[in-house]
Amino acid sequence: MRKQDLVRVHDHLWEIPQSFRRDMRVPARVYTNERMLEQVVSDRSLDQLVNVATLPGIQRYAIAMPDVHEGYGFPIGGVAAVDAREGVISPGGIGYDINCGVRVLRSQQHHDDVKPVLRKLARALAHAIPSGIGRGGATTLRRDELDRVLRDGAKRAVELGFGVPEDLNHIESQGRIAPNDPKYISDDAKERGRDQLGTIGSGNHFVEIDVVDQILDAEAASGLGISEGQIVVQIHTGSRGLGHQVATDWIRSMMKAMPKYGISIPDRELACAPIESDEGQKYLQAMAAAANFAFANRQIITAAARRAWSETLGSSAQLGILYDVAHNVAKFEEYGGRLMLVHRKGATRAFPGQPVLIPGSMGTASYLLMGEEGAMRDTFGSSCHGAGRIMSRSAAKKQINGHELRERLEKMGIVAEAGSVKGLVEEAPEAYKDVDAVVSVVAKAGIAKKVARFTPIAVVKG
Amino acid sequence: MIEAIAHTADVRFRISASSLDNLFSEGLRALTGFMNPYWLRASASVEIEIEARDRTSLLIDFLNEALTKSHVRREAYDTIEFHSLEETSLRATLHGAAAESFEEDVKAVTYHEAELVQQDGVWSTMLVLDI
Numbered sequence: 001m002r003k004q005d006l007v008r009v010h011d012h013l014w015e016i017p018q019s020f021r022r023d024m025r026v027p028a029r030v031y032t033n034e035r036m037l038e039q040v041v042s043d044r045s046l047d048q049l050v051n052v053a054t055l056p057g058i059q060r061y062a063i064a065m066p067d068v069h070e071g072y073g074f075p076i077g078g079v080a081a082v083d084a085r086e087g088v089i090s091p092g093g094i095g096y097d098i099n100c101g102v103r104v105l106r107s108q109q110h111h112d113d114v115k116p117v118l119r120k121l122a123r124a125l126a127h128a129i130p131s132g133i134g135r136g137g138a139t140t141l142r143r144d145e146l147d148r149v150l151r152d153g154a155k156r157a158v159e160l161g162f163g164v165p166e167d168l169n170h171i172e173s174q175g176r177i178a179p180n181d182p183k184y185i186s187d188d189a190k191e192r193g194r195d196q197l198g199t200i201g202s203g204n205h206f207v208e209i210d211v212v213d214q215i216l217d218a219e220a221a222s223g224l225g226i227s228e229g230q231i232v233v234q235i236h237t238g239s240r241g242l243g244h245q246v247a248t249d250w251i252r253s254m255m256k257a258m259p260k261y262g263i264s265i266p267d268r269e270l271a272c273a274p275i276e277s278d279e280g281q282k283y284l285q286a287m288a289a290a291a292n293f294a295f296a297n298r299q300i301i302t303a304a305a306r307r308a309w310s311e312t313l314g315s316s317a318q319l320g321i322l323y324d325v326a327h328n329v330a331k332f333e334e335y336g337g338r339l340m341l342v343h344r345k346g347a348t349r350a351f352p353g354q355p356v357l358i359p360g361s362m363g364t365a366s367y368l369l370m371g372e373e374g375a376m377r378d379t380f381g382s383s384c385h386g387a388g389r390i391m392s393r394s395a396a397k398k399q400i401n402g403h404e405l406r407e408r409l410e411k412m413g414i415v416a417e418a419g420s421v422k423g424l425v426e427e428a429p430e431a432y433k434d435v436d437a438v439v440s441v442v443a444k445a446g447i448a449k450k451v452a453r454f455t456p457i458a459v460v461k462g
Numbered sequence: 463m464i465e466a467i468a469h470t471a472d473v474r475f476r477i478s479a480s481s482l483d484n485l486f487s488e489g490l491r492a493l494t495g496f497m498n499p500y501w502l503r504a505s506a507s508v509e510i511e512i513e514a515r516d517r518t519s520l521l522i523d524f525l526n527e528a529l530t531k532s533h534v535r536r537e538a539y540d541t542i543e544f545h546s547l548e549e550t551s552l553r554a555t556l557h558g559a560a561a562e563s564f565e566e567d568v569k570a571v572t573y574h575e576a577e578l579v580q581q582d583g584v585w586s587t588m589l590v591l592d593i
Contacts, residue, residue: 043470070470072574072590096569096592191534202567203593241533244569244592248526251573256515268519268573392468393593420565462567 001046003037006030012445015061016050023266024053030064031379031441036433039390043070045077051266052080056274057087059340063379065347066441067388067433071095073269076346077388081380082275084332084339088263089280090272091254091287093343095328096247098287099294100205100238101172102348102357102385103324104368105302107231107309109317111211111457114231117312118209119415122458124308125207125233126417129301131462132199132240139300140195149197150182153292154324157197157299163306167299170321172349175295177329180288185242186249193242193293198300200237202419202462204386204427207305208234208359210366210454220370220451224322224355232454233309233319234366235301236359238328239294246290250283275341284330291329298324322368323355327385335380342380350375350383350448358439360387362416362461363409363429366454367439374446383448387435393426400428415458423461464492472593473568474575478586482517485578485585487542489525489571490556492589497529497568499538499561506537506560513551518578520550521587525571528556536561568593 006014009029014037016028028049032040040046045068052074053062059081068077073092080093114121141149149156154168154175168174182190200207212230215221226232239246254271257279258264263272273279306319330343342349350356350371358367364387375381391399402421405428409416418424442448467474475492479485510527514520532538539558546553568591575588 045470072472072572072592076471092572096572188530188534192530245530245533248530248570252519252523252526255519255573259515268522268576271573389471392470393473394466394468 001041003041012441016046021050024050026053026058026061028053028062030068031445032066033437033441036066036437039433040068045070045075048073048075049078051270052078054266055080055082055088055090055270055272056263057082059083063382065382065384066438067384067386069389071345073267074345077384078345079347079380079382080343081335081340084275084341087275087341088272089275089283089330089341090270090343091247091250091283092269092271093345094247094287094330095345096244097238097328098243098246099291099326100328101294101298101324101326102359103235103298103302104322104357105233105305105319106225106322107233107317107319109231109313110229111231114209118458121209121308121312122415122417122460124312125305126460128304128308129207129460130199131202131419132196139197141197143190146190146194147182149296150185150289150292151180152176153295154299157296162300162303167321171295171324172326175299175324177288177291179285180292181285182289184282184286185246185289189242189245189249192245193240196240196242197297198304199240200301200462201240202423205237205462206362207460208456209458210234210456212452213455214453216450216452224368224451226322226368226452232322233305234359235298235305237297237301239290240297242293243290246286250286254279287330291326323357325349325357333381340380342382344382346385347382348385349381351381352376356383356448358384358386358435360435361429361432362427362456362459363412363414364435367435367450368452368454369439369442369448370451371448372446375448378445379447383442384438387432387438389431390433391431396426396428396431397422400425400430414456417459418461427461464488469590473591475589476586477589478584480584482585483544483547486521486524489521489589490528490539490542493525493529493568493571493591494538494540496566496591497532497538498565500563501538502560502562504560506535507555507557508535508537509555511553515550517549518576518587519573520552521578522571522573522576524552529568529571531556532561566593
């Protein structure tokens with residue numbers, strides 16, 4: 001893809017016309033700015049977006065958010081809405097980490113309250129919330145118990161003692177997606193995830209302590225219980241091995257089914273089936289159950305964070321949930337009187353008034369946004385999901401010294417508790433786009449407004 | 463031969479070999495090598511059987527099956543003993559050892575960019591791992 005293949009719509013939106021490739025069913029649109037566009041065209045993000053524009057039943061545009069980067073099948077930061085009756089569902093448009101998402105917890109503490117015990121607090125969180133890579137977490141369920149988690153998500157976690165019913169009011173879809181059915185999840189998937197509840201995994205997943213360093217919309221921030229100097233905790237993880245296996249199983253199944261439905265796609269990873277087909281319906285229920293596993297996972301991690309918090313700061317120290325968003329999922333939503341299935345792969349739902357949680361990298365800011373009407377008009381109620389990578393992991397390892405990075409973070413007042421130096425280096429701030437610029441694009445495009453900015457003071461990584 | 467090629471978010475390898483069965487072995491070597499298991503002494507083996515739509519899917523499905531078995535059984539595999547290898551099916555025993563854990567958490571071997579080709583007697587394909 002070359003820059004000249006794109007047509008500028010306005011300062012923050014470019015379009016790849018439908019005429020760019022004969023198999024495109026709709027144009028492709030990318031929200032970015034002039035400077036970031038140079039980065040966007042430097043990898044295969046937009047070629048992947050053009051492939052998405054070929055999906056049967058896709059409506060209006062294949063959309064890339066400003067944090068877009070190369071993925072597989074869909075680009076990360078991709079949105080595709082397909083007609084619910086005539087369209088397809090593509091598990092690759094949700095990704096292997098079904099319902100990867102972000103949860104933000106509000107504390108009653110301010111920066112000065114935690115400064116003296118910050119390292120102890122970070123260690124307590126790292127101890128309470130294992131990465132679970134290759135080894136299980138603290139919560140291993142029997143098969144029948146696991147099925148109840150798959151059916152009821154965060155609600156079941158609360159029933160098991162991981163939180164209080166009020167928590168569910170602050171989670172997208174109240175922490176449960178239906179219809180779902182655990183019988184469409186394979187034994188392998190259940191086995192792979194059985195002992196992974198309460199674990200964050202590796203890669204870009206983390207738990208982070210942040211300070212609210214800027215209030216950007218006083219009224220909205222106040223409504224969400226956020227004030228300057230307040231400490232918040234971010235949790236970024238998903239459905240772990242269970243979700244990975246569900247995606248693997250169903251992509252394989254749809255690959256085999258496509259000839260039956262006469263579907264041809266330019267990238268195998270976009271394997272899909274009609275939404276109303278047997279495969280489509282079963283995958284939807286499996287995806288919902290895996291998404292529920294992820295909601296339960298973040299709920300159980302929240303309980304562990306609460307324990308660490310009160311053990312370190314005293315029993316009166318509480319953590320409440322600000323909000324929890326999924327950024328790898330497909331949902332039925334209505335636009336223009338038409339029911340659509342919106343695939344969000346590294347994109348966050350941004351309905352007007354809804355909190356939108358945008359984690360940055362470990363050394364830069366994160367943002368609390370709020371969805372605006374422009375999202376409903378232009379992006380199928382979707383916003384960006386993070387800063388977006390610009391540097392490969394191998395390049396990061398070549399260019400960044402782990403010990404220097406740790407020292408740099410310390411000088412910035414950020415405590416890093418990482419399972420490995422390599423994991424830290426791969427997620428270094430310079431491996432990511434400028435989150436301020438990414439968020440400014442969605443704000444200026446009228447997709448979501450800025451409410452508050454968070455700055456990290458402790459990072460826990462797998 | 464395994465060649466690492468940059469990918470913005472995930473991991474990309476180009477693998478090549480002089481025969482189809484060696485290409486499968488290189489794929490397994492790339493996957494297990496990247497996962498970097500903490501090997502235990504106890505040897506392990508598992509039988510697998512795959513049917514796929516075509517040769518490319520057969521390789522990706524095979525590698526995903528090896529990945530699944532690794533996670534579910536807490537084992538890692540570095541050798542394939544083929545009982546049959548056809549265009550769209552295979553039967554094999556994977557050999558390796560128990561693994562205490564893995565340094566890298568590979569989510570899946572994707573079909574993205576995978577295309578088995580034979581040119582001048584060399585089989586090759588791209589592999590993109592989601593991590």
